[in-house]
Amino acid sequence: MDILRPAARRYSGAITRPDRWATWAPRDGDILVCTPPKSGTTWTQTMLAMLVNGGPELPAPLGAISPWVDADLGVGPAEVARTIEALPGRRVLKTHTPADGFPVWDGVTVVAVYRHPLDVFFSLRKHIANRHVGEDHPMKGPVSEALARFLDGPMDPEDLDNDALAIVVHHYLQTARSGRVPGLVLMHYADMIRDAEGTLRQLAGAAGIAVSDAAIAAIAEASGIDAMRGKAELYAPVGGTGFWKEDAAFFATGGAGNWQGQLTEADLAAYEARITALIPDPEARGWLERGAGG
Structure with a gap:
């Protein structure tokens, strides 16, 4: 595969390992889902995996057929490389790394959400509450304290797996607003909720997948949050391993606007000040918050 642009920056963290990109030899037609955490990654992977496989029934758990390419989850890189290579046809892979942190390949579709x-x-917060971590974790504190840490945290390329607004915004600016990835498929979680079938048609069109209306309807139903929660061991990352207190709780609520009514006026003012400083352009800021249909 030809590289259109090499990686321009290295990102690493508690899980993220930039050397892991070498475990994937891209094929024409491969799809890379590129999102910040908790932004619709697993949902988008599921939709794409079902589209690639021609319907809602997947041949194996999602994590087995749609690997997190640059993460160290306790499996050696040689084994990961063999696993990815053994997947038939076009593959759907995942990363939380911004687009300047990996090569842009000709023939690979990048989907950012x-x-x-x-x-x-x-x-x-729900994600951390569902993990076996200590009660002193910053996300487990009172809402206002946890939010202040989230707002004030830096964008450190050597600590990409930290929970910080600056990292979310940096991902957005380097991926969605940079023009680095030709043909980038850009989506917003709120728009996906408003029109799941339209989302599937957009994804299928961008990936060049022919799919019937009946298949679209079946996949929309099978990839809905209730359906995925009901089979959480198949869809949650590392499901069935005990990593989560409850696999089903990985799909806690979904939806958009869940934050409304949960923050004080001071919390909201602090958020507005920080997001405006990070994204001065109101149009760019508005899209990140609400999508195209907001």
């Missing part, structure tokens, strides 16, 4: 940062924050 974003979500209102305050929905990301509350989803992160």
